[in-house]
Amino acid sequence: MESMEPRARTSRLVTRDLGDELLVYDLERHKAYCLNQVAMQVFRHCDGETTIPDMALRIGNALGVPVDEQAVRLGLVRLEKAHLLDNPVTQDLHTSRREMLRTLGRAAAVVVPLVTAITVPTSAQAASGCIPFGSPCTGPGQCCRPFSCNNSIGNPGMKTCGGT
């Protein structure tokens, strides 16, 4: 049952090691992730040759605290959801997060793998979080300065950012 050996994705990723955390940028999806120490260890041990029980043992040694296999499974689920694994995890791992956390018990606060994600904005989005000229809008104050949300001439019922 536990013969699955997960493999981390390596293609089209940019990573930066921050010591206790790992930053991962997905060049295909333009998403960025911060892996906490536990998730980082799970990611690093996904070499296509290490089983989950072995992973739990090795990560525990690396962190200096016992690591439950459920923590590893939770990490794998989260890494797969983030498209950071090459081979999909089995259905057996898709127990609910709540069940996994319940199993982790007291150690949850220490060994929970966390993967924080953002969608990386385009330069126009990053500049102000506003809607650029010509794009659809729904109300005032959404459009990049100095434009305002007006009825679209070519599309009745639709509004776009346009003249002031």
Place this chain on the structure above:
Amino acid sequence: MEKLDRLGWAAGLAFTAYGVSVGVRVSDSSVLERVRALLPPGWKPARKPTVRRLYSLIVGGPTARPGVRRVNLLYSDVARLLRTHDLEEALAQLELDLELYIADRASRRTFVHAGVVGWNGQAIVIPGDSFSGKSSLVKALVKAGATYYSDEFAVLDERGRVHPYPIPLTIRPARDGGPPMKYRAEELGGVAGVCPLPVGLVLITCYVSGTRFRPRPLSVGRAVLELLAHTLPARRRPGRVLDALSRVVSQALVLRGTRGEAEETARRILGGDLLRREHSAPLSVKVSVGQGG
């Protein structure tokens, strides 16, 4: 482009800003000085006529026929950006596009949408979306004695220092109410910074009426993600951007939390011990690239 090139151009200029060369040509020479006023801080005349991007502004106006006006047309290379009867709108779009293009393409700088002030030899960087209250907080900090660096961009260099981007501070009265007010630092009783500063504090905050300012520290990784969400060239050169942001947050305190009134928040920031007096040792960042970056 050939069609545009064949039109009669009355005047133009070529300049560089932050390592990016841009040209602007106009069909009416009287407009060129207005274009010059829109250029980003620190621009210099280009040494070579060849530019990376060329804007073309065909100026409209009245014709000999009563009631008939020519439109203003603005192009970015061969792409038409705008067609309007309002020259002010065309100039505003030109200014915006210039700003975005240079911020996105700057060769040795990383532009983060943020307000910046200086205090005790360190920079306070306040990233945020429009209407988050960023400019109001910058204004309050300047009035309280901080040095004005920008209310638009934190311009980061490869050492993690932030450089001034001294356009006038702009305060919008409300989402829907009235024109924006512009202030120079001197009009607020402050001064504009000129030297690059190391970043001492990154404050991720937004205004919520009635709330108390109790920000909490973020981990380095989470702090990088927060800044990344406001970094213009993030998609274009993610590896270099991650390096620049990692360098900044490894040397600064990063706090996140909502705030109340700007004046009270400014007093707490400048009067308290939020800013580190000594920098910790820079984090050692290991690089690993998989077919990209």
